[in-house]
Amino acid sequence: MEEEEGEILEDDEFEDEETTRDLVVPGEVLTEDVKNFLPGRGTILNDTRDKIISLHIGLKQINKNYINVIPLKGIYTPQPGDKVIAIVTDKNPVKYRCDINAKDEAQLKPKNTARRIKARLGRGRDYQRDDSNTDRFEIGDVLIVKVLSADRLNKPELTTVGKYLGKKNGGIVISIDPPKIPRVIGRSGSMIKMLKSLTNCNIFVTQNGRIWLKGDDIAHERLLIDAIYKIEREAHTSGLTDRIQAFIENEKIKRGIK
Amino acid sequence: MMDVKRVISTIERKYIINNLKKEERVDGRGLWEYRDFKIDTDMVASAEGSADVSLGETRIITGLKYDVGEPFPDLPNEGVCTIMAELLPLASPLFERGPPDEQSIELARVVDRGIRHADCVQTKKLCIKEKEAVYILFVDMYVINYAGNLIDCGGVSTLASLVSAHIPEGEYTENGIEWTGNYLTGEDIVNELPLVLTYGKIEDIIFSDPNLPEELVCDGKISVSVTEDKITSIQKSGAATFSLDEIRMLGKKSIEIGRELRNKLNFWQYKVKIE
Amino acid sequence: MVLIIKDEYPEKLFREDGKRLDGRDKTELRPLKMEVGVIENADGSAYLEWGNNKIFAAVYGPREVHPHHLAKPDRGILRVFYRMATYSVFDRKRPAPGRREKEISMIISDCIEPVLFLELYPGTAFEVFIEVIDADGGTRCASTTVASLALADAGVPMKSLVTSVAIGKIDGEIVVDLSGIEDKAGEADLPLAITWFNGEISLLQFDGAMDVEEFNKCLTLGKEAAEKIYQIQLDALRKKYISIQESVSGSSNASGGEE
Numbered sequence: 001m002e003e004e005e006g007e008i009l010e011d012d013e014f015e016d017e018e019t020t021r022d023l024v025v026p027g028e029v030l031t032e033d034v035k036n037f038l039p040g041r042g043t044i045l046n047d048t049r050d051k052i053i054s055l056h057i058g059l060k061q062i063n064k065n066y067i068n069v070i071p072l073k074g075i076y077t078p079q080p081g082d083k084v085i086a087i088v089t090d091k092n093p094v095k096y097r098c099d100i101n102a103k104d105e106a107q108l109k110p111k112n113t114a115r116r117i118k119a120r121l122g123r124g125r126d127y128q129r130d131d132s133n134t135d136r137f138e139i140g141d142v143l144i145v146k147v148l149s150a151d152r153l154n155k156p157e158l159t160t161v162g163k164y165l166g167k168k169n170g171g172i173v174i175s176i177d178p179p180k181i182p183r184v185i186g187r188s189g190s191m192i193k194m195l196k197s198l199t200n201c202n203i204f205v206t207q208n209g210r211i212w213l214k215g216d217d218i219a220h221e222r223l224l225i226d227a228i229y230k231i232e233r234e235a236h237t238s239g240l241t242d243r244i245q246a247f248i249e250n251e252k253i254k255r256g257i258k
Numbered sequence: 259m260m261d262v263k264r265v266i267s268t269i270e271r272k273y274i275i276n277n278l279k280k281e282e283r284v285d286g287r288g289l290w291e292y293r294d295f296k297i298d299t300d301m302v303a304s305a306e307g308s309a310d311v312s313l314g315e316t317r318i319i320t321g322l323k324y325d326v327g328e329p330f331p332d333l334p335n336e337g338v339c340t341i342m343a344e345l346l347p348l349a350s351p352l353f354e355r356g357p358p359d360e361q362s363i364e365l366a367r368v369v370d371r372g373i374r375h376a377d378c379v380q381t382k383k384l385c386i387k388e389k390e391a392v393y394i395l396f397v398d399m400y401v402i403n404y405a406g407n408l409i410d411c412g413g414v415s416t417l418a419s420l421v422s423a424h425i426p427e428g429e430y431t432e433n434g435i436e437w438t439g440n441y442l443t444g445e446d447i448v449n450e451l452p453l454v455l456t457y458g459k460i461e462d463i464i465f466s467d468p469n470l471p472e473e474l475v476c477d478g479k480i481s482v483s484v485t486e487d488k489i490t491s492i493q494k495s496g497a498a499t500f501s502l503d504e505i506r507m508l509g510k511k512s513i514e515i516g517r518e519l520r521n522k523l524n525f526w527q528y529k530v531k532i533e
Numbered sequence: 534m535v536l537i538i539k540d541e542y543p544e545k546l547f548r549e550d551g552k553r554l555d556g557r558d559k560t561e562l563r564p565l566k567m568e569v570g571v572i573e574n575a576d577g578s579a580y581l582e583w584g585n586n587k588i589f590a591a592v593y594g595p596r597e598v599h600p601h602h603l604a605k606p607d608r609g610i611l612r613v614f615y616r617m618a619t620y621s622v623f624d625r626k627r628p629a630p631g632r633r634e635k636e637i638s639m640i641i642s643d644c645i646e647p648v649l650f651l652e653l654y655p656g657t658a659f660e661v662f663i664e665v666i667d668a669d670g671g672t673r674c675a676s677t678t679v680a681s682l683a684l685a686d687a688g689v690p691m692k693s694l695v696t697s698v699a700i701g702k703i704d705g706e707i708v709v710d711l712s713g714i715e716d717k718a719g720e721a722d723l724p725l726a727i728t729w730f731n732g733e734i735s736l737l738q739f740d741g742a743m744d745v746e747e748f749n750k751c752l753t754l755g756k757e758a759a760e761k762i763y764q765i766q767l768d769a770l771r772k773k774y775i776s777i778q779e780s781v782s783g784s785s786n787a788s789g790g791e792e
Contacts, residue, residue: 027693073688321620326535348591348662
């Protein structure tokens with residue numbers, strides 16, 4: 001059976017010891033001690049360079065001498081290496097255009113959908129690359145892809161070549177705020193493992209806020225979807241994994257499912 | 259449930275259809291079940307009637323204003339009620355700026371016909387002086403969030419704002435129209451409580467109150483307006499076809515659902531009493 | 534429109550007891566409340582009630598620019614669309630956007646742009662839609678205030694919020710936060726907005742007649758009033774998350790700590 005596990009991403013930032021539950025807002029002064037602290041992610045030095053200011057509504061985090069703000073909401077910014085769920089929105093003979101829930105549309109070129117097929121074709125040829133056209137995928141297809149390149153000025157480039165990548169048949173895709181994806185995975189994958197085992201669903205969690213899931217029946221899928229939205233809503237609180245586990249167990253009883 | 263800020267994917271479409279075939283809907287409702295309605299009326303201080311109605315996550319805020327003008331020559335002692343709708347771009351990434359498009363015109367016209375043919379508004383009571391001066395009521399729907407089924411939400415929002423009306427009563431004098439000190443309220447001008455009920459059809463399954471993914475995936479829709487025991491207007495849209503039996507079934511079902519919903523919503527609680 | 538009840542203004546804008554017609558002191562704000570995250574579909578949204586003003590703001594972006602020729606290759610653009618519902622004013626407004634709405638849209642856009650980092654989003658647009666459901670004086674100030682909140686709700690990086698308020702002169706006296714009647718019947722109207730990252734003014738208009746001393750007083754009172762409103766904006770932003778924290782802390786395991 002195909003393994004559906006999403007790659008374990010970096011440690012759940014929300015559960016780090018250094019992330020406080022301090023909610024900060026845009027413009028808020030995080031510290032005036034600019035000698036000992038440096039502005040990290042989601043922060044900036046003010047014009048007179050004597051204060052570090054938050055750029056977002058988010059959670060304050062201190063990591064060594066960097067002050068960071070983990071935003072609670074925000075658009076997905078593609079980074080090379082990211083695994084994301086793409087939806088084919090258009091295609092022409094030379095490329096596919098895909099929606100990856102980012103500010104720009106992404107591109108998937110046929111050469112990046114190539115599959116190596118071992119086939120005896122005789123005359124010494126023993127594999128065939130299928131990279132010449134855009135016949136493999138259709139508009140509306142859901143693809144698990146990897147981001148090959150992305151920068152400020154060019155459209156992101158994608159590939160379906162790789163482990164676990166490619167088209168999905170069946171299942172359903174939901175979306176949550178991209179910054180909250182680490183919470184669905186949990187520290188060392190603790191949350192996603194719990195979700196999978198309790199709802200008996202396959203889940204693939206990706207960086208652009210999209211989650212693919214498939215279960216035994218719609219009742220289990222619905223429960224999992226409700227649990228994921230609850231994680232999204234409560235992402236900034238503590239004790240989340242236990243609370244979600246309790247939620248799922250209670251709901252199973254209430255809804256009469258195993 | 260599903261993110262519909264862009265094109266619906268093939269697997270989402272299959273998911274909705276396969277589950278509907280088992281009479282399951284993604285949000286757990288039965289085929290004939292409505293999402294919850296939330297109604298608040300008379301909140302807009304500048305309007306002579308208003309209603310803020312949510313059907314699930316679809317939200318429409320409707321307001322009522324009046325003008326005084328000459329009646330139509332063929333209806334010299336009747337006032338006029340005109341209904342308009344705006345699909346605000348703030349309500350959905352699917353809505354564009356600009357003048358009313360097909361979808362907003364459909365919303366306004368379907369709701370309008372449901373109201374008109376039920377004789378909902380007592381247009382004779384909107385007459386100040388025959389042939390000279392009648393009320394012209396403007397009922398304007400503004401969509402604040404779009405999550406499917408604008409028509410049914412708009413219908414309830416329009417009806418609730420009419421029921422909550424408090425229009426200054428005018429009398430015709432030689433100095434023009436003067437205020438009598440009284441008001442025309444919903445009790446005076448609303449005669450019937452028509453409800454418009456929309457069904458979606460996907461392949462051969464029909465269901466009530468399509469939410470957004472269902473609406474984007476469905477092959478066609480049909481809206482039926484009903485009073486307590488009459489069907490007063492119908493609109494079929496989309497490329498799907500309906501069999502005669504299906505239409506007969508929907509006619510009957512609409513009267514039933516209409517009664518249940520009308521009972522549950524209890525519109526008369528929104529009428530305004532002015533001292 | 535023919536109005537049966539006429540839109541008439543009282544002669545005096547102060548009562549016998551020295552208070553304004555709605556019972557306020559000269560520097561008192563009208564009741565003001567705000568909420569974020571009110572429109573599901575939007576990337577960020579907020580709702581405000583200020584006196585009888587009721588205004589929604591929703592942010593979409595960064596997203597593609599339509600029409601395409603408006604896009605800038607090296608930075609994003611901010612587009613603000615301020616609109617009023619037909620029923621938001623006593624004398625029904627025509628549905629199509631008028632010149633006043635277009636002017637106000639531009640002013641709000643210029644006012645908010647300084648706090649954004651548009652250079653991070655080349656070729657795209659942030660679109661802010663403002664819909665006034667009920668108007669009661671100072672709608673441009675209220676709209677700016679709620680629009681800034683919607684942007685923060687969207688998670689867009691901002692140097693700070695922006696707060697706006699109108700100061701004016703009625704019956705010879707300088708007052709803060711003009712109501713609808715005071716706006717129409719008063720002698721002067723000064724809407725202003727402050728960007729908090731540098732404490733400077735990013736929106737400023739003035740209509741009326743005032744001497745220099747009165748004008749300076751307006752600016753001072755304006756900044757003080759804006760500070761009060763700013764706190765209400767921040768509370769609204771935080772409240773959405775704090776209320777969730779509070780509601781779950783009751784149901785968390787006492788042994789918490791370890792996830």
